[in-house]
Amino acid sequence: MSGHSKFANIKHKKEKNDAAKGKIFTKLGKELAVAVKEGGSADPANNSRLRDVIAKAKANNMPNDTIERNIKKADGDAxxxxxxxxxxxxYGPGGTAIIVETLTDNKNRTASNVKNAFTKGSGSVGTPGCVSFMFDKKGQIIIDKEEYEGDGDELMMLALDAGAEDFEEQEDSYEIVTAPEEFGQVRIALEEQGIPMAAAEVTMIPQTYVKLTDAKDIAGIxxxxxxxEDDDDVQDVYHNWEMEA
Structure with missing residues (x-):
């Protein structure tokens, strides 16, 4: 399994322009609101889902005051x-597998837009479960070596002692993988040590990756x-395309 593509994908997302960052913040705001409503509390200490979304927002460089403003707004808006x-x-080109998670108040609009995105990329929407078996639901924390100057072995021991399942060192990053239920405690252990995280969320990790070599396939996916990513209803997209760094 190639780990290189995971961080390439995260860099790709982080290097978006300011307009795209604004869209990401809008989506995170929606996710914070849903976490407050479904978790029954605006206090992260009493709402584990909200804590996880806050961590995801911070990893995407969402300012603390913006996070707090979204939580207060959600808590006060019945x-x-x-x-x-x-x-x-x-399915995308070349047999790639794609999972799209949405939050919507209009199912017909969302279904139409998602189908259109697949079709325009020469792919197709399948039935529920058609590709999810190719992914594992895991907590994933990625640390950029440019942002963390500490010792890799010490980081590994900290993560494993906190309950991580796996630790992998890549050329430009460290990847920590946890069971979904252990994600929160591992993330908190890293936060308490002031370790910067390029990504921190429960995600879908491909069991294998597909490398595309045909220019038309790459353009399509x-x-x-x-x-x-431009669709306001789409929260997360997971795929097994091995992106180049």
Whole structure:
């Protein structure tokens, strides 16, 4: 399994322009609101889901005051829209597998937009479960070596002692993998040591990766990714395309 592509994908997301960052913050704001509503508390100490979304927001460089403002707004707005979680699965070019997680208040609009994104990239939406078996649901924390100057072995021991399942060193990053239920405590252990995290979330990790060599296939899956990332209803996209760094 190639680990290189995971950090390449995260860098790709982080290097977006300011307009795209604004869109990411909007999506995170929606996720914070849903976490407050479904978790029953605006206090992260009493809402583990909210704690995890806050960690994800911080990893995406969302300012603390923006996070707090979104939480307060969600807590005080009884008339906030009811969002529904819907997951789509399908195939991109070259046999790539794609999972799309959405939060929507209009299922027909979202279904149409997701289908359009797949079609324009020469892919197709499949039935529920058609590709999710190719992924493992895991907590994933990625630390950029440019942001962390500490010792790799010490970091590994800290993570494993806190309950991590696996630790992998890459050329430009460290990756920590946890069971979903252990993610929070491992993340907190790193936070308490002031360790910067380039990514910190429960995610879907591919069991194997697909490398695309045909320029048309690469253009197609990139088209699908761009359309999905631009869709306000789409929260997360997981895929097994091995992106180049």
């Amino acid at each position: 008339n906030a829209a009811n969002y529904e979680h819907i997951t789509y699965e399908g 990139q088209k699908t990714m761009d359309l999905l």
